[in-house]
Amino acid sequence: MSKYNITLPVSPNLRKNEPDITKVIRFNFSRRGALIYIAHLDMLRLFERALIRSGLKFVSSQGFNPRPLMVFALPVGIGVEVDNDLVEITFYGGPDTEQAADKLNASMPPDIRITNAHYEDRASGSIMAMVNSAEYTFMHKDLSRSVRTAMSGEVLNVTKGSKGKGGKVKDVDIKPLIHKLDFPDDNTIKAVFSAGSKNNLRPDLFLKALTTDSGFSLKNALDTVIIRNRIFLEGDHQVAEK
Amino acid sequence: MSTVYIPRHILLSVEKPARYVGGEWNSVLKDVHDVYIRTALCFPDTYEIGMSHLGMKILYHMLNERDDVFCERAYMPWTDMMSRMKEDNIPLYTLETKTPLNEFDIVGFTLQYEMCYSNVLHMLDMGGIPVYAKDRKQDDPIVIAGGPCAFNIEPMADFFDAVFIGESEDQLSKFSDLYREYILRGKDTFDRDGFLAEAASSIQGIYVPRFYEVKYNDDETIRSIRAYSQDVPDVITKALIIEPDKAYFPVNLIVPNTEAVHDRVSLELFRGCTRGCRFCQAGFVTRPVRERDPGLLLDIALKSQKATGYEEIGLLSLSTSDYSGFKELASSLIENTDGTNTSISLPSLRLDSFTADILEKASKSRKSGLTFAPEAGTQKLRNVINKNISDNDLKEAMEIAFSGGRNTVKLYFMLGLPTEDDDDIDGISILAHDIVRSYWQIPGETRRRKPEITVSAAMFIPKPFTPFQWESQDQLDELYRKQNYLRDKLKSKYIKFQWHGSKSSVWEAVLARGDRRLSKVIYRAFQEGCCFDAWDDKFDFEAYERIMSEEGLDISFYANRKRLFDEVLPWDHISCGVSKEFLINENIKAHSGVTTDECRSICSGCGAAAFGGGVCFE
The missing domain is CATH 3.40.50.280 (Cobalamin-binding domain)
Structure with missing residues (x-):
C-alpha cells in the first residue's frame, strides 16, 4: 500500500490539441568555437534537443521511433566552421518566423546561432536534393603555394576508401568537382566545390589531395581553418567556369 | 593563470x-x-x-x-x-x-x-x-x-x-x-x-x-x-542527507554534446535499499532508505525535461518497485508525456501485471527486452544471499512478459557465491531451459519470433560493509571451471551465454578489500602505463600479478582468504551506520540458509536507525 494519497497534476495531451496545418521554416545558421568539433549526428541531436527546449510545436515522423521532421541541406564534417548553412523544420500552425528563430537561439549553445528564418512553401522535394555546390574558405600560411602547384597538373588525384580489411582503395580525380578558386591573399583561398547527393567534394578531402603531391604536410592540412561560407541550391547561382 | x-x-x-x-x-x-x-x-x-x-x-x-x-x-x-x-x-x-x-x-x-x-x-x-x-x-x-x-x-x-x-x-x-x-x-x-x-x-x-x-x-x-x-x-x-526532499537538486542539468552512455534525465526516487541482499555493498552503505515525495519528483522531472530537451526520463534507485509512490509517479509521468516523444525508462523493476501495463505505456519505441537478476540458480542459494525472489515469481514474470509480446529476456547471475556447489550452477541451466519451454507454451499467435534468452554470469566479488566481507573469492581456475561447466550445460540454441572478465574480477576483489600497502602497487602500475583497467581490452592482469609479487604481496591474501570475524579489517575505522554485529549475524544466517526480512516488514536492527530518519521511522 502506498503511503502517499495525493493527486498529481496532469498536463493536457499535446498532440490532440494541435491544429492540422503544418508549415516548413527554413533556418540559416552558423557554428563556431567548440561546437565545430561535433559530428553530424551530434548536430542532429543538438538541434532536436534545442527544438524541445524552445517549446515550439514541431511535427514528428510517424512510427516506432518518432523524430522531428528536420532536414539539413548538407551534413557538416568535424572541424568545419559554418557561416550560413540551411535546415528546414516542420511546425504545427504557423509560428512567426522571427519568434521561432529567437526561441531557437535562446535554446542553443552560444556557438550555434540562427541568423535568418523564412517560410518555405515549395510543393515537394527535399532540400538535400536541391544542393548543388558550396563555397569554402581555407586559411593556412603555406596553403596558396600548394594549391597553385596542385592545380597546375592535368588531374588532382586523391585516394578514397579505407585500406582496412575488405576496403576498396581507388584514386579519384577531384579536379572536375572544383568550380572556382580565388586567392584573396597568401594565406587564404576561397573555393566553390560540387556538393550534394550526386557529386560532393568534402573540404578535408581537398586538403588531403594537397598532401599527396604538393608538399603540404598532413599536420598542415589538419591545422588549416575550414569555413563553409554558404550552400548553393539549384537555381541559386550559375556555377562559374573553371 | x-x-x-x-x-x-x-x-x-x-x-x-x-x-x-x-x-x-x-x-x-x-x-x-x-x-x-x-x-x-x-x-x-x-x-x-x-x-x-x-x-x-x-x-x-x-x-x-x-x-x-x-x-x-x-x-x-x-x-x-x-x-x-x-x-x-x-x-x-x-x-x-x-x-x-x-x-x-x-x-x-x-x-x-x-x-x-x-x-x-x-x-x-x-x-x-x-x-x-x-x-x-x-x-x-x-x-x-x-x-x-x-x-x-x-x-x-x-x-x-x-x-x-x-x-x-x-x-x-x-x-x-x-x-x-x-x-x-x-x-x-x-x-x-x-x-x-x-x-x-x-x-x-x-x-x-x-x-x-x-x-x-x-x-x-x-x-x-x-x-x-x-x-x-x-x-x-558517513555523512548523509536525512531529508532528501530538502536536498539540493538541479533542474538545469548539463547536456553533453556527444552521446553519453546514459543520455537522459535521471530521477532519483530514493536513497538506500530495504532488501538487504548480502552481496550488495550499495544496499548496506546507503541505509536507511529515504524516499522523495512523488509530487516533487514529478515537478523535477518535467522541469528538467524542459530544461534539457531530453526525450527520456529514467527512474533511478536500487529497486524501483520498492518506491512507495511508484504507482502515482509512474502513472502521472506517463500521462504528462503522452502525445510527446518522451519515453520513461524503468530499470530495477519487479514484474507483475501492473508494472507490465506501465512498461507498455512508458516506452514510446519498439518493445525492448527485459532484464531480470535472480543472481543465483536455486532457491537454496538465493536464501543464502537473501535475494528474495522465488522460482514462481520468475515464472509469473516470464508469462507476463511473453504473453505481452516480448521474446527477449536477459538473466543476470553470479558465479562463485559462498556455499555454491555444482547443483546451484545446474539450477541456472534448469531455470533458463524452463524459461525457453514456457515461451513455447504461450498461444501461437502471440509468438511472432523465436525466444532469445541471455544468461549473463558475473563473478562474485566480496565487498566491504556486506555480510560477505569475510568470505573468500573462488580461485581463478575454479571460476574458469564453473564458467565452462555452465556453458556446457546451456544446450538450447535459444540461450546465449555471456560472462564477465574473471581476471578483472580477481583484481577488483583485491582492491575492494585492500589495505594501504596496495598504494605502491597502483603507483607502479600507473608508472608502467596501466590505465582504463575497467575496459577488458585495456586491462593488463599479468602486469598487476608481476608488480604484486615484486612488491612482496600476494593476490590470494586479499582475494581468496577467508577472514575470521575478529580480524581487524582495513576499513574498521569507517562506519556506514550498519553495525559489525549485524553483519556478523547476517553472515551466520547466510551459512544456515536463513533469510532476513526487508526493512518495511520488520526492522532487523542493523544500526542505521541511529541516523534518525528514513524508513526506520516510517
Missing part, C-alpha cells in the same frame, strides 16, 4: 574530439576573478561515462549556485588523446576554461568503481599535481575523493588529502565554507594540515588518511588503525 591551447591538428586526429572541448548546454562559465574558490570535479573514466553520472552533475551545479565557487569538470582522455597530450606537453585541463588541474584550489574525484584507480593517478600526473599527497606543497590543490569506493579507500589512501565518506552534498558545502575562511586569512599563510585537521574534526564523514597510523601483525593482517591526534575522530561515520 594559464589557458591550455589544444592545436586543431590534435583534436582532428583523435576519436570524438567533442569530448575535449566543452561548450555544452547548461555548462557554467564564470569570471575566475569573481570567485574565491576554484574547484575541479574529475571523473576518472571517459567523457561518455562521466557525463552519465548523476552524482557529479548534482555537485557541479550545486557548487556553481554559490557566488564564491566556480566548479569545472575534467574527464580521463581516451588513450589516443592521452598520448597526443603527453607528446605535446599539454596538461590535463578542465572543459570550461581549459585551465590545468594544478591551478585549482580543490580537485575532487568521484570513485564509482575500483578499476578506475590507475586512471586517477594518470589524471593527477597529467594535471601537474604531485601524485602522492605527502609530496604536495602549499600551493598545490587539495585533492579529495568521494563515491562508493570511499568506504574502503585504503589502497588509494596515499594519494588523497581528504576522503568524503557517504553523501557529499553537505560535506562539500561545509568544506568549501571552511576553505574560504582559511584563504581569507591569507593565501600565503594557508595552513594545509591545519585546514585538513579542522575539516576532519568539524565536518561529518571527512577522513584524512595521513592522520591515521596502520600497524600490521606478523601474518600481514592489520593489528591496529589509530588516529595520531585526538582532534580527529577514531571512527569516521
Whole structure:
C-alpha cells in the first residue's frame, strides 16, 4: 500500500490539441568555437534537443521511433566552421518566423546561432536534393603555394576508401568537382566545390589531395581553418567556369 | 593563470574530439576573478561515462549556485588523446576554461568503481599535481575523493588529502565554507594540515588518511588503525542527507554534446535499499532508505525535461518497485508525456501485471527486452544471499512478459557465491531451459519470433560493509571451471551465454578489500602505463600479478582468504551506520540458509536507525 494519497497534476495531451496545418521554416545558421568539433549526428541531436527546449510545436515522423521532421541541406564534417548553412523544420500552425528563430537561439549553445528564418512553401522535394555546390574558405600560411602547384597538373588525384580489411582503395580525380578558386591573399583561398547527393567534394578531402603531391604536410592540412561560407541550391547561382 | 591551447591538428586526429572541448548546454562559465574558490570535479573514466553520472552533475551545479565557487569538470582522455597530450606537453585541463588541474584550489574525484584507480593517478600526473599527497606543497590543490569506493579507500589512501565518506552534498558545502575562511586569512599563510585537521574534526564523514597510523601483525593482517591526534575522530561515520526532499537538486542539468552512455534525465526516487541482499555493498552503505515525495519528483522531472530537451526520463534507485509512490509517479509521468516523444525508462523493476501495463505505456519505441537478476540458480542459494525472489515469481514474470509480446529476456547471475556447489550452477541451466519451454507454451499467435534468452554470469566479488566481507573469492581456475561447466550445460540454441572478465574480477576483489600497502602497487602500475583497467581490452592482469609479487604481496591474501570475524579489517575505522554485529549475524544466517526480512516488514536492527530518519521511522 502506498503511503502517499495525493493527486498529481496532469498536463493536457499535446498532440490532440494541435491544429492540422503544418508549415516548413527554413533556418540559416552558423557554428563556431567548440561546437565545430561535433559530428553530424551530434548536430542532429543538438538541434532536436534545442527544438524541445524552445517549446515550439514541431511535427514528428510517424512510427516506432518518432523524430522531428528536420532536414539539413548538407551534413557538416568535424572541424568545419559554418557561416550560413540551411535546415528546414516542420511546425504545427504557423509560428512567426522571427519568434521561432529567437526561441531557437535562446535554446542553443552560444556557438550555434540562427541568423535568418523564412517560410518555405515549395510543393515537394527535399532540400538535400536541391544542393548543388558550396563555397569554402581555407586559411593556412603555406596553403596558396600548394594549391597553385596542385592545380597546375592535368588531374588532382586523391585516394578514397579505407585500406582496412575488405576496403576498396581507388584514386579519384577531384579536379572536375572544383568550380572556382580565388586567392584573396597568401594565406587564404576561397573555393566553390560540387556538393550534394550526386557529386560532393568534402573540404578535408581537398586538403588531403594537397598532401599527396604538393608538399603540404598532413599536420598542415589538419591545422588549416575550414569555413563553409554558404550552400548553393539549384537555381541559386550559375556555377562559374573553371 | 594559464589557458591550455589544444592545436586543431590534435583534436582532428583523435576519436570524438567533442569530448575535449566543452561548450555544452547548461555548462557554467564564470569570471575566475569573481570567485574565491576554484574547484575541479574529475571523473576518472571517459567523457561518455562521466557525463552519465548523476552524482557529479548534482555537485557541479550545486557548487556553481554559490557566488564564491566556480566548479569545472575534467574527464580521463581516451588513450589516443592521452598520448597526443603527453607528446605535446599539454596538461590535463578542465572543459570550461581549459585551465590545468594544478591551478585549482580543490580537485575532487568521484570513485564509482575500483578499476578506475590507475586512471586517477594518470589524471593527477597529467594535471601537474604531485601524485602522492605527502609530496604536495602549499600551493598545490587539495585533492579529495568521494563515491562508493570511499568506504574502503585504503589502497588509494596515499594519494588523497581528504576522503568524503557517504553523501557529499553537505560535506562539500561545509568544506568549501571552511576553505574560504582559511584563504581569507591569507593565501600565503594557508595552513594545509591545519585546514585538513579542522575539516576532519568539524565536518561529518571527512577522513584524512595521513592522520591515521596502520600497524600490521606478523601474518600481514592489520593489528591496529589509530588516529595520531585526538582532534580527529577514531571512527569516521558517513555523512548523509536525512531529508532528501530538502536536498539540493538541479533542474538545469548539463547536456553533453556527444552521446553519453546514459543520455537522459535521471530521477532519483530514493536513497538506500530495504532488501538487504548480502552481496550488495550499495544496499548496506546507503541505509536507511529515504524516499522523495512523488509530487516533487514529478515537478523535477518535467522541469528538467524542459530544461534539457531530453526525450527520456529514467527512474533511478536500487529497486524501483520498492518506491512507495511508484504507482502515482509512474502513472502521472506517463500521462504528462503522452502525445510527446518522451519515453520513461524503468530499470530495477519487479514484474507483475501492473508494472507490465506501465512498461507498455512508458516506452514510446519498439518493445525492448527485459532484464531480470535472480543472481543465483536455486532457491537454496538465493536464501543464502537473501535475494528474495522465488522460482514462481520468475515464472509469473516470464508469462507476463511473453504473453505481452516480448521474446527477449536477459538473466543476470553470479558465479562463485559462498556455499555454491555444482547443483546451484545446474539450477541456472534448469531455470533458463524452463524459461525457453514456457515461451513455447504461450498461444501461437502471440509468438511472432523465436525466444532469445541471455544468461549473463558475473563473478562474485566480496565487498566491504556486506555480510560477505569475510568470505573468500573462488580461485581463478575454479571460476574458469564453473564458467565452462555452465556453458556446457546451456544446450538450447535459444540461450546465449555471456560472462564477465574473471581476471578483472580477481583484481577488483583485491582492491575492494585492500589495505594501504596496495598504494605502491597502483603507483607502479600507473608508472608502467596501466590505465582504463575497467575496459577488458585495456586491462593488463599479468602486469598487476608481476608488480604484486615484486612488491612482496600476494593476490590470494586479499582475494581468496577467508577472514575470521575478529580480524581487524582495513576499513574498521569507517562506519556506514550498519553495525559489525549485524553483519556478523547476517553472515551466520547466510551459512544456515536463513533469510532476513526487508526493512518495511520488520526492522532487523542493523544500526542505521541511529541516523534518525528514513524508513526506520516510517
